[in-house]
Amino acid sequence: MSVRIDITGLRPERVAVVPSPLAELCMALHALSEPGHHPGLQGWVTGVAARLDPHLADRMCEADFLWRTTFSDLFLPFAGIPGRSTLPGATLAEDLDLLDKLSDEQFVDAALEFTCAVPYGVQGATVLSDPVVRRRTLDLAAARGPRQLRFSERLMADPPLIRSWLRQFFQDCDEAFFADAWSRLRHQLAADARHKTDLLRRRGLAEALTAVSPAVRVDETAGVIVIDKLGDGRTATADGGLLLLPTSFGWPHLSVLHRHGWQPVLHYPVGGAEPVSPPSVEQLTLRMSALSHPVRMRICRHLARSAYTTSELAQAHGMTAPEISRHLGALKKAGLITTRRRGRYVLHQLDVTVVARLGSDFLEGLLR
Template identity: 55%
Template sequence: MSVTIDITGLPRERIVFCPSPLAELGASLHALAEPSHHARLHAWTATTAAALEPELADRLHEADFMWRSTRSDFLLPAQPRATLTEELDDLDRMDDEKYVGSALEISCASRYSRGAPSPLVDERMRRRALELATARGPRQAAFVERMLADPPGTRAWIRRLMEDCDEAFFADTWRRVRVQLSADARHKTELMRRKGLAEAVADASSAMVLEEDGAGSRIVVDKLVQGRTDAEGSGVTFLPTAFGWPHLFALHAPGWQPVIQYPVPARDLGVGAPVDTVKLRMEAVAHPMRMRLSRSLARGAYSTSELADTYGISAPEVSRHLAVMKKAGLITTQRRGRYVLHQLDVAVVARLGSDFLESVLR
């Protein structure tokens, strides 16, 4: 599974690496709402949350559905500006239908990503948004009702919330992280100029690749979702974030310029296994017999005949189970004379839990 961004024929100058204060504010608000996702930010989230005025904390809780489990697309600007005020001004120029559809993305779920109409103009989407908001509790239901009834007033309320966050904690945070983010964006831009887009994309995240063949060029983002969009006529914007790991956001909704927000610095955060590999490994260890075989293989190297004798099954059956585990990269083999010995790769198995968590949070 992956998100694919078709960039066939797109001029390289329309592929931009640049930090965004609004995107970074959105990332920091997510970290405050879900600190368990961001153990490495514990000191910042704990200190910042403790210093929030109760009234501001309450307003953040009221609106956190826009950044808690996903990120509303308007928080990932395709044309980053130097200041938060400029980006909020750009946001004010967005029409109500697009703004409200994006803000209520989590309440429109999969239909939003397929290009469903805004709840402001489609009664079916309106009912669905209200129904899903109600399932999430009375506060979100009340907020969604207010947004659908009074988009301008609710948008002004959200802008004030962002400005109050800037005054309370984000302005200081942005001063500390923007130098790092700007340096990373310059590095990626120079890398793209000297060595090509493939190198810049790979340097941004090991979960992204540039695919090029006779059919065209595509940026493929390894995620547990399926999506596709076309950057022709618009461009692609890469937003570095100091608050993002382990998330890798890829905005691919119809009608929006593709935007990718990637964590910085990637090399210091570890490299997780691809989603398909994690799936293969989990399926391999989930089988009862392979779990039993793993008990022996974790303790030492065994031949097929030894395992067959230990577990009372035929050698061909053992071989079939070992083949599944080997394909998943869970075992190593070595030859000793005329015997082939198999052993569990304990380090790979130990990483399986963290690889799975990174995959679902990405």
């Protein structure tokens, strides 16, 4: 499982690393709505929530589906501008001006991307142009509750009204808490952008992307960027460019915009606690699968306490040595056990550190 970006013909000068105030506001709103995803931001979340105007807090709930469980492409409007070469604004006001340049169809589809029947990565009918898609969108919105249904109905009935409402909401958030946060974070994000840009120029795209996240790699033979995620998607830079956006609020989320016809964007966290080499989705799958077998769970119980040989485990479990070897092979392939030789004996032992991290690794893989 992965998101793949075809970079065939991509020119180095069309790759840009630049922060976006609007994209960072998205992550700030997400952290306020889902503090459990961001334990490192608990102090900031508590402080903002304590002084937040109740009316603004109510408005924040009205459209929180745009940033709570997913990250709407409305926060990356520069990617939807024709030509696919527009950069984010230097200020929130400039980013909001770019949001105003999206067509009503783009605006509505991006706002409803996860409740709309239109496939995300391919061209299709829009909510505003197709009555069938419109009805299905309302049905799906209703399943998510009356608040989202009301918002979706208003959005489809009068897009300019909601566009104005959303712009004012973002401006009020800026005044209430975001301007202060951005004044502190923009220097860190700008420094990271300069560092990644320098890597691009001196070492090339592959090394710059490795520095972005160990979950991102370049398959130079196939001419694609592969982002290891629990999900599938495809897009291409085609005749456009590629944007890399650093975020301070975003860890552990690694977001990829791969909407059809939009410029690909990789929104990556900086300054987080991401391990040097987080396990891939394939490794997580192997580990979960290996531990799901009852015999291997019993073997792990032994190996967690001490090191054992294959014959010792066979005797303890009433199985043959070849049967135990097959189970040990699955555990070793998943990276859950270590082996060492003592004379003519090979001893196996559970890697307790890896197993202890499995819960948090799995959660980070889901949130990535």
